[in-house]
Structure formats: structure tokens, C-alpha cells
Amino acid sequence: EGERFSPWQFALHCAYWKRSVTRQLEAHLGRPMEQSAHRFELADWVATPPAAGTAEWTECLDGLCQEHEALVAACQELVRDPDKLNLIEAGSGFSWAQYVYGMAAHDVYHTAQLRNLGIPGLAKA
Numbered sequence: 447e448g449e450r451f452s453p454w455q456f457a458l459h460c461a462y463w464k465r466s467v468t469r470q471l472e473a474h475l476g477r478p479m480e481q482s483a484h485r486f487e488l489a490d491w492v493a494t495p496p497a498a499g500t501a502e503w504t505e506c507l508d509g510l511c512q513e514h515e516a517l518v519a520a521c522q523e524l525v526r527d528p529d530k531l532n533l534i535e536a537g538s539g540f541s542w543a544q545y546v547y548g549m550a551a552h553d554v555y556h557t558a559q560l561r562n563l564g565i566p567g568l569a570k571a
Contacts, residue, residue, distance in 0.1 A: 450563065454494040454503070456556050457510050462488045464513040467549050471520040474530065474542060521546050 451459075465488055472478065495502060524531050524542055531543050540548075 451491070451559075452494045453560060453563070454498055454506060455491060456560055457506050458488060458492050459490060460553060460556055461506075461510045461513045462490055463552060464510075464517045464549065467545055468513065468517045468520050470535075470545070471517075471524060471542065474533075474535070475520065475523055517549065 495506075524546070532541050534541050535545070
């Protein structure tokens with residue numbers, strides 16, 4: 447059995463991908479994206495920060511929520527224009543709707559992984 451990712455790594459990984467998709471959606475919508483307020487590094491699968499206390503965890507989750515809210519706001523604007531929603535992104539072969547569905551599936555997948563780690567507040571199946 448190999449090493450498992452920590453809840454920190456899941457949170458930062460999900461924040462990273464929300465930020466990535468939001469950045470792409472904002473560009474597609476022709477809007478500049480605000481700078482991230484994260485103190486923690488946003489990259490794919492970063493190490494758990496060395497000083498990982500309760501205050502830092504709360505800050506990490508707040509950042510994740512901010513990234514989620516930015517993604518939701520971009521999605522809400524996108525769904526108002528079905529032509530933009532169904533447009534195939536150049537070079538990817540996927541529509542913007544598929545990106546949005548994929549991001550939702552990504553969150554569900556990692557939420558299930560966290561549940562299976564026995565994180566308090568997430569009941570095991």
C-alpha cells in the first residue's frame with residue numbers, strides 16, 4: 447500500500463484545478479481574472495505545508511471556498527449564453543459544458559476519497 451494524500455493536498459489540489467478552469471472560462475468570456483488570495487502554493491499535488499495547524503487549515507479551506515465561488519460565478523455567466531456554453535474549445539475537442547461537468551465530477555471523486563480516509567464530518571459509505 448502506497449502513501450496516501452493528506453486532506454491538505456486534496457484541498458490544495460482541488461483549489462488549483464478550480465482556479466485553472468476558472469482562468470480558462472474567464473478568458474473565454476473575455477474577462478480578466480482577479481489575482482488569487484491564496485497564501486498557500488496552488489499547484490497540482492503539493493506537499494502538506496509544514497506548519498499545518500488549525501488556523502492554517504481554516505485559511506486553506508477559506509481559499510478553496512473562494513476558488514469555488516469564482517468558478518461558480520464564471521459558470522453562471524457562461525450558462526446565460528448557450529452558444530458559449532456549447533462552443534468547442536480550440537485544440538481540446540471539449541465543449542465548455544463538458545469542462546464544467548468535468549470539474550464537478552472531479553470534486554465528487556475527491557470528496558469520496560476524503561470520505562474513505564475517515565475525515566471527521568464525512569461519513570464512510
